[in-house]
Amino acid sequence: MLALTGCESSQEKNAQLARAAKAVEAKALAKGAAAARASQITHPSTKVTVAGVTLLRSSEGLATVVTLHNRTATALREVPVKVTVRDARGRQLYTNATPGQAAPLVSAALVPAHATLDWIDDQIPPESAAASASAEAGEASSAPGAAPLIAVQGAHVIEDPTNGPGAEGLVANRSALTQHELVVYAVAERAGKVVAAGRAVLPEASANSTTRFQLFFIGNPQGGKLLVTAPPSTLR
Numbered sequence: 001m002l003a004l005t006g007c008e009s010s011q012e013k014n015a016q017l018a019r020a021a022k023a024v025e026a027k028a029l030a031k032g033a034a035a036a037r038a039s040q041i042t043h044p045s046t047k048v049t050v051a052g053v054t055l056l057r058s059s060e061g062l063a064t065v066v067t068l069h070n071r072t073a074t075a076l077r078e079v080p081v082k083v084t085v086r087d088a089r090g091r092q093l094y095t096n097a098t099p100g101q102a103a104p105l106v107s108a109a110l111v112p113a114h115a116t117l118d119w120i121d122d123q124i125p126p127e128s129a130a131a132s133a134s135a136e137a138g139e140a141s142s143a144p145g146a147a148p149l150i151a152v153q154g155a156h157v158i159e160d161p162t163n164g165p166g167a168e169g170l171v172a173n174r175s176a177l178t179q180h181e182l183v184v185y186a187v188a189e190r191a192g193k194v195v196a197a198g199r200a201v202l203p204e205a206s207a208n209s210t211t212r213f214q215l216f217f218i219g220n221p222q223g224g225k226l227l228v229t230a231p232p233s234t235l236r
């Protein structure tokens with residue numbers, strides 16, 4: 001019986017390792033597919049308009065804020081976003097449409113119907129010659145059914161002695177679906193102009209619970225109006 005139990009435990013362990021390997025492979029394939037969608041945008045989306053692009057800088061690096069507007073009556077999922085940063089002569093310094101990018105850096109998980117989302121890429125390397133940024137949104141599919149309800153609570157600006165200005169608060173997942181790789185976007189506006197932006201990726205936000213987030217800004221949020229959103233990432 002002891003030998004048999006040991007054999008069964010070994011089989012279970014092997015099965016768990018196999019499942020974990022498949023999950024890692026699926027995640028890698030998803031990243032590659034997301035990057036491919038961004039790089040293969042050949043024409044602007046007929047459903048999503050890029051309403052504005054803001055380039056921000058600080059000692060930590062660069063960030064772009066891409067304002068996406070869904071002109072349709074249906075929520076759209078996995079909207080591809082291609083960002084390009086150029087110098088004053090128009091030479092390309094950076095694009096997110098490169099292999100290996102994480103899905104949240106090349107697409108918006110969800111843009112609600114008739115709504116606007118400030119999508120952020122804050123992983124741009126420091127580049128003193130950066131002068132402008134542009135963005136394109138690609139075609140996306142409709143989201144299935146009603147989207148899970150995600151609310152942001154108590155968001156406020158903080159000042160960290162090491163990382164500088166940031167924001168923290170709670171994400172309330174009011175649905176029965178655990179959210180995976182949930183992105184929290186934060187922008188600060190002064191006089192209607194985006195002056196700072198940052199984002200946090202929560203590996204998991206459990207169903208019917210709250211999860212704390214913390215993020216740090218590119219730019220200076222002081223004196224600005226803080227706007228924080230967390231579009232659902234897991235729809236079924």
